[in-house]
Amino acid sequence: MSLTTTSNLIDGKQTAEDIKAEIAAEVAALKAAGKKVPHLAAILVGHDGGSETYVRNKVLACERVGFASTLLRYEDDITEAELLAKVDELNHDPEIDGFIVQLPLPKHIDPEKVIEAIRPEKDVDGFHPMNIGRMVAGLPALLPATPSGIVELLARQGIKTSGKHCVVIGRSNIVGTPVSILLAKNLDTANCTVTLCHSRTQNLAEICRTADIVVAAIGRPEFVTGDMVRPGAVVIDVGTTRVADATKKSGYVLKGDVNFAEVAPLASAITPVPGGVGPMTIAMLLLNTLRAAKGEIYPR
Numbered sequence: 001m002s003l004t005t006t007s008n009l010i011d012g013k014q015t016a017e018d019i020k021a022e023i024a025a026e027v028a029a030l031k032a033a034g035k036k037v038p039h040l041a042a043i044l045v046g047h048d049g050g051s052e053t054y055v056r057n058k059v060l061a062c063e064r065v066g067f068a069s070t071l072l073r074y075e076d077d078i079t080e081a082e083l084l085a086k087v088d089e090l091n092h093d094p095e096i097d098g099f100i101v102q103l104p105l106p107k108h109i110d111p112e113k114v115i116e117a118i119r120p121e122k123d124v125d126g127f128h129p130m131n132i133g134r135m136v137a138g139l140p141a142l143l144p145a146t147p148s149g150i151v152e153l154l155a156r157q158g159i160k161t162s163g164k165h166c167v168v169i170g171r172s173n174i175v176g177t178p179v180s181i182l183l184a185k186n187l188d189t190a191n192c193t194v195t196l197c198h199s200r201t202q203n204l205a206e207i208c209r210t211a212d213i214v215v216a217a218i219g220r221p222e223f224v225t226g227d228m229v230r231p232g233a234v235v236i237d238v239g240t241t242r243v244a245d246a247t248k249k250s251g252y253v254l255k256g257d258v259n260f261a262e263v264a265p266l267a268s269a270i271t272p273v274p275g276g277v278g279p280m281t282i283a284m285l286l287l288n289t290l291r292a293a294k295g296e297i298y299p300r
């Protein structure tokens with residue numbers, strides 16, 4: 001048995017704690033200067049188990065850094081018009097610096113319509129087309145939290161990205177597409193050559209094997225297997241799927257998109273699920289809220 005304590009695990013939880021401590025120090029300074037503390041609001045529609053957990057984690061994280069937070073809950077029979085009216089209330093509430101509408105929404109509500117109704121200045125999810133467009137153009141923007149969290153996590157782990165081939169699996173508007181754009185940017189923390197893969201990609205396993213960095217954002221438990229990963233690659237697992245497990249008190253286990261048992265021994269560095277990308281998402285949401293409150297992106 002080996003006694004070595006070195007590990008290739010990327011500790012997203014600790015990195016997120018570091019970022020939250022930095023935010024808390026800024027909030028303390030704002031308070032000391034007699035200024036208003038940042039205030040995040042979250043709209044949660046319905047009773048999806050995962051959504052409830054994430055929103056609860058966001059509210060707890062606000063408390064941890066000294067933000068004010070408001071959770072607005074609605075039943076899943078809320079009409080689109082009613083939800084849009086709530087969004088507009090928050091848009092015009094001077095107390096609220098930023099807010100999110102937790103996804104997914106019930107089928108009768110068009111998420112694009114709701115996202116477009118959020119004032120870009122308060123869109124701390126970074127999902128509004130104004131923020132996406134500004135990100136693509138390389139202008140200051142409120143950046144989507146999971147993609148910026150991945151870039152920040154690589155940077156704080158000292159993982160070199162410049163010139164590396166990054167294969168992103170999944171092209172959603174909230175993870176795969178924006179992370180591929182950010183990683184390809186001419187930034188010290190990016191500068192990757194990016195390949196964006198999706199369900200129509202041919203020879204996916206072969207393409208993955210050419211990656212220096214794999215980002216898996218698919219939503220299919222243990223999709224990325226050992227044969228898809230080059231020894232020495234860095235593996236970022238975004239997936240968080242609840243899989244039923246009767247042996248657990250909660251009744252489920254959280255599974256990533258990477259077959260951890262197969263891939264971890266090969267990878268030079270790998271994020272666990274839980275404790276990897278998820279906590280970083282929350283830390284970056286708080287950072288966006290601080291930026292919104294300070295009027296950093298859209299001066300007030």
Ligand SMILES: NC(=O)C1=CN([C@@H]2O[C@H](COP(=O)(O)OP(=O)(O)OC[C@H]3O[C@@H](n4cnc5c(N)ncnc54)[C@H](OP(=O)(O)O)[C@@H]3O)[C@@H](O)[C@H]2O)C=CC1
Pocket residue numbers: 146169170171172173174175176197198199200201204217218219220238239240241277278279281
């Ligand atoms: N940790 C965190 O902070 C976060 C975690 N997540 C998790 O990340 C995962 C992905 O979320 P999200 O991006 O919203 O998912 P979506 O369901 O919106 O997108 C999934 C993507 O994966 C692609 N895909 C599906 N099957 C395959 C396949 N067999 N081969 C290749 N590509 C495939 C789809 O392709 P196509 O476009 O062709 O359909 C699609 O682009 C989920 O588990 C989610 O819970 C999400 C956000 C934050």
Ligand SMILES: Nc1nc(=O)c2c([nH]1)NC[C@@H]1CN(c3ccc(C(=O)N[C@@H](CCC(=O)O)C(=O)O)cc3)C=[N+]21
Pocket residue numbers: 053054057100101102103104125145240254273274275276277278279281282
């Ligand atoms: N408007 C909106 N914004 C989002 O950012 C958003 C969303 N909708 N809908 C769903 C996805 C998913 N998402 C996660 C956030 C944190 C964890 C997280 O903290 N995960 C913990 C574990 C949490 C648990 O125990 O379930 C971890 O990975 O360690 C996971 C997933 C944000 N999303």
Ligand SMILES: [Mg+2]
Pocket residue numbers: 172
């Ligand atoms: Mg989705």
